[in-house]
Amino acid sequence: MKHKSQNSEEQIINTTCSSHCGGTCVLRLHVKGGVITRIETDSGQEPQLRACLRGRAYRQRVYAPDRLLYPLKRTGERGEGKFARISWDEALDTIAREIIRVRDTYGPASMLHIRMGADLAHRHTATRMAQVLALAGGFTETWGVASFQGGVYAETATYGTNYGCNTRDDLVNSRLIIMWGWNPTSTVTGVNTTWYLAQAKEAGARIIAVDPRFTDSAAAFAHQWLPIRPGTDGAMLLAMAYVMLSEKLQDQKFLDTYTVGFERFRDYVTGTDDGVAKTPAWAEAITGVPAAAIVNLARQYATTRPAALIAGIAPGRTAYGEQYHRIAITLAAMTGNIGVHGGDAAARAWESIPPFGGYPYKLRQGHDVSNPVNRMVPAPPRGAPPWYRASKVHCNEIADFIERGKAGGYLADCKLVAITNSNYVNAFPNINRIVRAFKSKKVEFIFIQEQFLTATARLADIVLPTTTFLERNDIAVGAGLAFYGYAPKAIEPPGETKSQAEIASLLAARLGVKLTEPKEEEWLRELTRDSEIPDYDRFRKQGIYRLPMSEPHVAFKKQIEDPAANPFPTPSGKIEIYSQQWADLHNPEISPVPKYIETWESRNDPLFARYPLQLITTHFKRRAGAQFENIPWLRELESQSVLINAIDAQARGINDGDTVRVFNDRGETVIRARVTERIMPGVVDIPNGAWYQPDKRGVDRAGCANVLTSDRRSPGGAYAYNTCLVQMQKL
Amino acid sequence: MQLGFYFDQTRCTGCFTCIVACKDWNDVPAGPASWMRVLTVEKGKYPDLFVAFLATACYHCAAPACVDACPVNAITKRAADGVVVVDPAACLGKDNCELCLQACPYSAPQFGAEANAKMQKCNFCLDRLAEGKKPACVDACPMRAMDAGPIEELRTKYGNIAEATGFAFSEKLMPAVVFKPSQDAGNLVPSRTLIAPESARH
DSSP states (O other): OEEEOSSTTEEEEEEEOOSSSSOOOEEEEEEETTEEEEEEEOOSSSSOOOOOHHHHTHHHHHTOTTOOOSOEEEOSSTTTOOEEEOOHHHHHHHHHHHHHHHHHHHOGGGEEEEEOOSSOOSSSSTHHHHHHHHHTTOOBOEEOOTTTHHHHHHHHHHHSSSOOOOOGGGGGGOSEEEEESOOHHHHOOSTTHHHHHHHHHHTTOEEEEESSBOOHHHHHHOSEEEOOOTTOHHHHHHHHHHHHHHTTOSOHHHHHHHEEOHHHHHHHHHTTTTSOOOOHHHHHHHHOOOHHHHHHHHHHHHHSSSEEEEEOSSTTSSTTHHHHHHHHHHHHHHTTOSSSTTOOOSOOTTSSOTTTOSSOOOOOOOOOOOOGGGGGSOOOOTTOOTTOOTTSEEGGGHHHHHHHGGGGTOSSOOOEEEEESOOHHHHSSOHHHHHHHHHSTTOOEEEEEESSOOTTGGGOSEEEEBOOGGGSOEEEEOSSSSEEEEEOOOSOOSTTOBOHHHHHHHHHHHHTOOOOOOOHHHHHHHHTTTSSOSOHHHHHHHSEEEOOOSSOOOTTHHHHHOTTTSOOSSTTSSEESSOHHHHTTTOTTSOSSOOOOOOTTSTTSGGGGTOOEEEEOOOOTTOBTTBTTTOHHHHTTSOOEEEEEHHHHHHTTOOTTOEEEEEOSSOEEEEEEEEESSBOTTEEEOOTTOOOOBOTTSOBSSOOGGGTSOOOOOTTSOOOTTOOEEEEEEO | OOEEEEEETTTOOOOOHHHHHHHHHHTOOSSSOOSSEEEEEEEEETTEEEEEEEEESOOOOSSOHHHHHOTTOOEEEOTTTOOEEEOTTTOOOTTTOOHHHHHOTTOOOEEOSSTTOOEEOOOTTHHHHHTTOOOHHHHHOTTOOEEEEEHHHHHHHHOSOOOBTTBOOOTTTOOSEEEEOOOOTTOOOOEEEEEESTTSOO
16 A cells, blocks of 8 residues: 655555545545645546545645534534634533433434445445444434435335346447436546446447436537436426337337236326327426427337446435336336346446445445434334334434434434434535434434534534544445455554544443444454455555456346346335335325326426525535535636526526525525526526535525525435525526 | 647546645645636536546646746746756745736646745656655546656557637647547637636636
């Protein structure tokens, strides 16, 4: 891991980036006198694992002037931002005392732990804190993955697993790639993704973008752009199925061999069961995509082999997002593109989110949490959303849990909130409601581990400063491509910052619980024991271990090549287009036949009269979620702006660069307008992750989209970030 | 010998990694000075659009306008490799001069935010060159859309095209660059060009 460069004082340290974009790209740190002076990327043999702009700017994050270096306690009102420096002893003693007091007074379920994957790691995960709380008696957990809960649910029902992704190098085998709500130029989601897309295009693949925006990915790769209204993706996919059925283009042999329930889907598409044929004309009225374009795309997808429908997770972040994913998977089956090189299973949820990976690997998982509170309730029914349990609170319902507690049917009143690796307040819908709840006296104690004084940290009573991934040892699982990265402690933790693992240990000791905690190096070595890594010490030295792969990984290849020996892990052993498990839930909003269900806050909603613009909140290339917002090298690249089509701007007297207010009943934000042709009329886009900054009237001044988004969740748990009506006005 | 750049415009996604890598390697703070900029050329009306990106640093011209414009000879063209470099100690500063910036059609001369900032610009990462490496932007590009080296070698490898969307070749200055251009087949109008960083001088 450490080499002397030509400059004798300088060390070069290889590591892999950990920033919640799912990149895990290689960074080569120049360290001189214990200080990072420069950051390069992989310079070894191709395919190099080249980092994006965010990783390259990480030096400014480590040494940011606003980096939290000492424990803080709140001295003003919650959210006011007034804090005083305290010692670690005082901070941890206070937290331990509060945990014991709240647990003993109100019961363990009154303690809520919000933990996310903002810092992707294997050892230093948010799970360490969860283990401590579990050992101390238990806590209320959350459920629902903000990025792709709809996808996870759909894939679990249809394939019985979330391992539905190919490694990115397989893209070059595709002859047609449909980028459906997918903009990897900004999101990265797997190192080298865009590089492989370019190679696919150069090898002759046709690339089509279906997206409300003409994204940078569309600009760079797409031969054709089909703008579509947010939340209507399922309708367009159904019409494509209709075309395939009427022209007998479906791969019936594939459907007969590998799937169950296709007939029910066919009857729904043709209208046999509900009297509505899902024709291209029907879809045009809903989606805004011309019928002829739908017919054309359906024919191309059905007749070009192999073809990859990359069904992005953004269209799944809508009301009934799980249905969109199920329809996309059904189309992948109808075209026989599952389990073949150059195809795609239209399953994206865990495509590149370590430690899950998109490919099979043997590295051992680090942590188990056995939470006594989850044992207070019966196991969920078969077919329930992944991670759901009656004892858990969906992340959209945390404010409700705080507001109503037991009276609302929860196991307890919420009295303590612990937050790890999450800027929850900023990142989840309907900030204003969340802030009101966190400020209320109902929550008696809030603590958080953070690197910066985020909107969430400002609401906490105690803030613990944590390390970045450059200040502790860990192992990363490669995203998009099959490799492991050793992420060494490159520099000493600045100030009094401590790692997640160390904080967990120190708190455990104060709570009188024993956290099994072998030394860091022994622990990491142990994780790799039965893995593919032949020589741990060499792995540590080199920093990267590439898994031996004779060809790109293709999901479900075994199941397709030899179905008798390799059934899908579903009850039927097949791809379940009709889901009996979902049928057994008897929830009319969780349709067992993949269906288009019109969203709330659609163009047909009565609210549309007052709020006639559909808001989407997309990923910004200079941030990963809310991370990196405070990094000068990134901030200067592009202003936080609301994208609005020239037609909509003109109707409101808005010029490019004007300051505007965007508002609905949930909130209001003040932001710069970017008037553009690159977004569909009727749709506006505010990139997510700007740091919430309310003024005295409660109006956000930073362009934070989540003051507008709705915390109504999809029945399957999907977050409806992209189902939101707003109005816009020149200031 | 003349060093130059190759830029594959068909590959560029406008991801801005080159800008950040350049600033990190050369320790240029956020602000009005950015040795590397990325132009986004947007053409057409919804939904018929064409967008191309152009990463642009300094083209180390054969006959650099900045060298001619500088009243105190602070800018020189190195005989050995054709790299155009500036001596900040000799530069009169932006409050007094800026003639180089006015002369350069590619906005290569850059000035920081400080009072009477001295000119700074892409120096082809001469320190990396000495170590046998390519410039920071080239080695950073996630798309492998850039290359650098003796311009004759680049022409042999990539061809002679010196035109790209958002770029106008100057016969007088002879910028040292070859392109694989991204072409707007539809000749769409209107068009506009956005520049990142937004704070850069241009």
